[in-house]
Amino acid sequence: MESYTRYERARIIGARALQISMGAPLLVKTEKIDPLEIAIEEFDQKVIPITVKRKVGM
């Protein structure tokens, strides 16, 4: 996949942040507390186990 659009990025980070806030095990070592910030860090390191399914032509 080339790169995520900003909407896809927002959606992935959002979904992951929700998981983290509900107690999912973290995939990065971090000092951060805020689930959203942790999700962003995970996204930047490309370790989030979520991707998008695109329609044809996107």
Add this chain to the structure above:
Amino acid sequence: MDASMEEQIATMPVPEKTKEQLRASIEGKAITGDQFSTITAAVITEYERTRIEACEAVGIVAAQSIGEPGTQMTMRTFHYAGVAEINVTLGLPRLIEIMDARKEPSTPTMTIYLRPEFRGNRDRAREVSWQIEAAPLHEFADITTDMENMQVVVQLIIAQCEKRKITPATIMENSPKKIRERRHYRDFEHEIDEAKALIRFFPKDIESYQNLFQLADHVRNVIVQGINDIVRVVVRKEGEEYVLYTEGSNLKDVFEVEGVDISRTRSNNISETADILGIEAARNAIIHEALSTLNEQGIHVDVRHLMLVADMMCMDGEVKQIGRHGIAGEKESVLSRAAFEVTVNHLLDAAIANEVDELNGVTENIIVGQPIQLGTGDVKLIAKPRLRV
């Protein structure tokens, strides 16, 4: 610029037009290989930046981008556009006309381009213009109403006929025929005097002065040369070539005239363009007309917004207006239509016709309380199995 650079430009993932602009701007400049790759990389990132991401709400952006500068347009402007004293509706009234997809614009005009043999010479261009401009009989002749003998006498002026390249014989032959066919007036007899270049018209009813004057009126105004709808033609030099501007529009007949360059000639009548040249031509006409109307007012809107509007208007193979009788009123979705106007009627009709709403659009999904198919709402997430590194 060497061959390898040319090859690199040709394979760049940017539109042809950008490539051409790039070629033009680096032409004749001494550029090292390093500099060249910096330039191409910058061009590509800049191009990527102008692209729209998937799921972007382009319709809303287009509406705002046309609407906001639109508020600054002068409310009522009936300008004399720089083009030689031909009056053209411009500004907001014209924009409304385009969006409403009116059958006939309030000031139809054409821009007629000429074939290579005719475009360079003023006199040749004028010759074509005579074939197009509608000329009534009274421009070629002295017309007198002889009340004593109850007749209308038409004395052709030979000089005038020669000037406009039409033989007196043709006029004499055509004018009675055209009064009958084009003006649907048949209550008269006529008599041609070839030698004197004279035509006499007699009303059927010899007793009635009213008929005589009616006949005189038809004789005076019958179009003997040119195309009926085209009231006036102005020849203007545009750069290297002569171009004809007309008041009135009739693409079909103008295309038949010798010397007209069919591939470039255009009309500002969009529905006529759609009928004669097809829907793609109409789409281009909408874009061209809207863009030039806005630019004339000093408003610069990105073409892509207008292209989107034009695409929506032409999507179904005919030019539809934006509004009640077009795009908004004929939408596929029942809920969307109900949200627009006369809610109960739409719902009732849909119920009777057993219509189904697929819930594809924005309005429908808002109504039923679902996320809309835009932005983050249109992203489908799936689990990605973790890669063991």
